[in-house]
Amino acid sequence: MMIPPAAQAAQSQLPIGGDHGPHDGVDRLADYLRGYPYGTVVYDHWLGWTLRYYLWDSQIYVAYFAAPQALADDLHVFGRTSPRFIVFPANESTVRIERAINAEGFVLSPVLATHDRRGQPTFTVYRIDAHTP
Numbered sequence: 006m007m008i009p010p011a012a013q014a015a016q017s018q019l020p021i022g023g024d025h026g027p028h029d030g031v032d033r034l035a036d037y038l039r040g041y042p043y044g045t046v047v048y049d050h051w052l053g054w055t056l057r058y059y060l061w062d063s064q065i066y067v068a069y070f071a072a073p074q075a076l077a078d079d080l081h082v083f084g085r086t087s088p089r090f091i092v093f094p095a096n097e098s099t100v101r102i103e104r105a106i107n108a109e110g111f112v113l114s115p116v117l118a119t120h121d122r123r124g125q126p127t128f129t130v131y132r133i134d135a136h137t138p
Contacts, residue, residue: 029121029122030119031052038063043064044088046068046083046090048068048070048091051097081109092129095127111135111136112134115129
């Protein structure tokens with residue numbers, strides 16, 4: 006009687022413990038970001054404590070931003086000092102943020118996409134680069 010559920014659990018098919026639900030993939034994006042040096046900044050608007058939890062033992066600074074213009078203002082002052090990234094959930098558009106940071110001379114470059122167990126996209130990590138004409 007326990008063999009079918011045990012087999013499902015062994016294949017991560019049961020929503021117990023390891024199922025992150027809408028945050029599936031956050032562990033993979035944290036592993037990716039850990040490869041960057043001290044001083045790297047990851048801008049966050051959507052993940053909050055979840056991203057901080059997965060990056061707690063890294064040298065990555067997680068910076069919350071409330072609005073696209075706040076992010077653009079921060080990039081204007083500090084954007085060329087260290088590697089910068091932003092994480093978008095799959096259901097969020099980049100348009101408003103791209104518009105704000107483009108005005109300050111920055112662009113988004115996708116570097117990592119994560120997917121859930123069913124193959125559906127969950128997050129995209131973008132590197133924020135200074136625009137070079």
